Amino acid sequence: MALSAETGKVVQWRRWAFANLGSVLSNFGSLWLLLAPLLAAYAPRRLFKTYFNLFLRRHARRLLAVVDPYVTVDVSEPGGASAHYSRYGRVTDSGDSTYEEVKAYLSDACAGEARELRAEGASEGDGVVISMRDGQDVADEFRGAALWWTSVVREDSQGQQRAHTRQCQRLTFHHRDRRLVVDEYLPHVRRKGREILFSNRRRRLYTNNKSGDSFRYDYKAWSYIDFDHPTTFDTLAMDTARKREIIDDLDAFRSDRDFYRRAGKPWKRGYLLYGPPGTGKSTMIAAMANYLDYDIYDVELTVVKDNNDLRRLLIETTSKSIIVIEDIDCSLDLTGDRAATQRRGRRNDRDDGSRRHDRDGSMVTLSGLLNFIDGLWSACGGERIVVFTTNHVDKLDAALIRRGRMDMRIEMSYCGIEAFKTLAKNYLDVDDHRLFGPVGEILGRESITPADVAECLMTAKRAGSDDESSRLEIVIDELKQTAEANAKAKAEAEAKAKAEAEEEAKAAEMDRDNTREEQNGRKYPKI
Numbered sequence: 001m002a003l004s005a006e007t008g009k010v011v012q013w014r015r016w017a018f019a020n021l022g023s024v025l026s027n028f029g030s031l032w033l034l035l036a037p038l039l040a041a042y043a044p045r046r047l048f049k050t051y052f053n054l055f056l057r058r059h060a061r062r063l064l065a066v067v068d069p070y071v072t073v074d075v076s077e078p079g080g081a082s083a084h085y086s087r088y089g090r091v092t093d094s095g096d097s098t099y100e101e102v103k104a105y106l107s108d109a110c111a112g113e114a115r116e117l118r119a120e121g122a123s124e125g126d127g128v129v130i131s132m133r134d135g136q137d138v139a140d141e142f143r144g145a146a147l148w149w150t151s152v153v154r155e156d157s158q159g160q161q162r163a164h165t166r167q168c169q170r171l172t173f174h175h176r177d178r179r180l181v182v183d184e185y186l187p188h189v190r191r192k193g194r195e196i197l198f199s200n201r202r203r204r205l206y207t208n209n210k211s212g213d214s215f216r217y218d219y220k221a222w223s224y225i226d227f228d229h230p231t232t233f234d235t236l237a238m239d240t241a242r243k244r245e246i247i248d249d250l251d252a253f254r255s256d257r258d259f260y261r262r263a264g265k266p267w268k269r270g271y272l273l274y275g276p277p278g279t280g281k282s283t284m285i286a287a288m289a290n291y292l293d294y295d296i297y298d299v300e301l302t303v304v305k306d307n308n309d310l311r312r313l314l315i316e317t318t319s320k321s322i323i324v325i326e327d328i329d330c331s332l333d334l335t336g337d338r339a340a341t342q343r344r345g346r347r348n349d350r351d352d353g354s355r356r357h358d359r360d361g362s363m364v365t366l367s368g369l370l371n372f373i374d375g376l377w378s379a380c381g382g383e384r385i386v387v388f389t390t391n392h393v394d395k396l397d398a399a400l401i402r403r404g405r406m407d408m409r410i411e412m413s414y415c416g417i418e419a420f421k422t423l424a425k426n427y428l429d430v431d432d433h434r435l436f437g438p439v440g441e442i443l444g445r446e447s448i449t450p451a452d453v454a455e456c457l458m459t460a461k462r463a464g465s466d467d468e469s470s471r472l473e474i475v476i477d478e479l480k481q482t483a484e485a486n487a488k489a490k491a492e493a494e495a496k497a498k499a500e501a502e503e504e505a506k507a508a509e510m511d512r513d514n515t516r517e518e519q520n521g522r523k524y525p526k527i
């Protein structure tokens, strides 16, 4: 359809008006300035006041931005109304942990710059938190934007109530950086502050309380003590290359937050530590926690009533933590051969009525545990490591330790000469010695755990002599005795295992007979 000349003009005019809407409106604003005195004279007073106020409010901010382009944001210590406005713009009031996080961030920055400081005792430990005294400023820089923090005391008065003062940290920046500050700088400050607060805090070792007590009004899912284990990766005795691999893996995990987000994976990692008793599985967990500065949640599965309680426990863990289930093969019936396990259980009860397994009371199932590790709930919080330990990796259900669930399997094994060198340094402060040769031969021949070697070294240390050679000779004697004792214990264990296997086979044969007779129409099974 063709447009008439007149319609075309209207369309053109409309297009022009839309394209120049900004200037039209601002001209309209200028027109207001001219019309305001006239309106003051002729318009009804109330109407004029409303419109004039609106106009002023809209334009005053622009005017102020020209005169003073700086915006301030206050982060106040908690305790009061949650939001205030200042002459310059919105003033936020944290009312949460933001203030503490900002203070921690600034304590790091201001310790070097500000000259008048204040020291307060840290909430945990013997440390002090350094912060700026009132009126002090520190400058900061973020992605090219200049920012200033000032410590101020603000007076809050509400109506007739008495005013009370509150400490706050005031951030000042150019209004053109507003988006950068709100979207990136302040979250960065909080993140850094949280890290500083976390690193100043003592590590905690949590253990779960019996879920049967959950009806009590003061029930807490977890109890904790300060975690103060001296083990580090330096003192952990194991193959050096393997140790390096584990440390690299932990480093990668810790710094891969963005990767996990991009890949759509929950930020957690599973380690399975397996090996004979006394090879350092628990010691490794302590070394990991100390290296990462994480808390440990040691889950005792036998006191968890059911899958529901297990999930509740998980929800109450925090991020930056290691969730540990030790001796997973003993905690639950997770072996593939459940029938054999039940038979064994029955026999144990017959043998020793008092030695009933606690795990009979727990109704946590394998699927509950699998959900605990990587169900939907497991993703809450993030930055978590799950560690299982076992002495019998071959007995565990394949689903529990498949790749993806347990990302890294670490075998902790008998002591070799490399591990011995670490232990000799730890216990006797000996780096190298000609007697390391004979020690290496014994360790190459025999299966001696690091725990046993540590005991031998302890005996040598207590023997009283300061001479390295005589101490190491004692170690060699002790190692030989340990090897003999181990061989004897091994022969006894093998004999016992053989007898058990025979009994097991007999029981299985009886079960088969009973089933056959039942199938052949016998009314009552044998007893």
Ligand SMILES: Nc1ncnc2c1ncn2[C@@H]1O[C@H](COP(=O)(O)OP(=O)(O)OP(=O)(O)O)[C@@H](O)[C@H]1O
Residues within 6 Å of the ligand: 235, 236, 237, 238, 275, 276, 277, 278, 279, 280, 281, 282, 283, 284, 390, 391, 412, 450, 451, 452, 454
């Ligand atoms: N690899 C190791 N490095 C340093 N010390 C070790 C190592 N292995 C064992 N030890 C010493 O032996 C003690 C017992 O070790 P740990 O409890 O870690 O063994 P485990 O493998 O957890 O045994 P279990 O299977 O019985 O739980 C530790 O307290 C430590 O002193």
Ligand SMILES: [Mg+2]
Residues within 6 Å of the ligand: 281, 282, 283, 326, 389
């Ligand atoms: Mg252990």
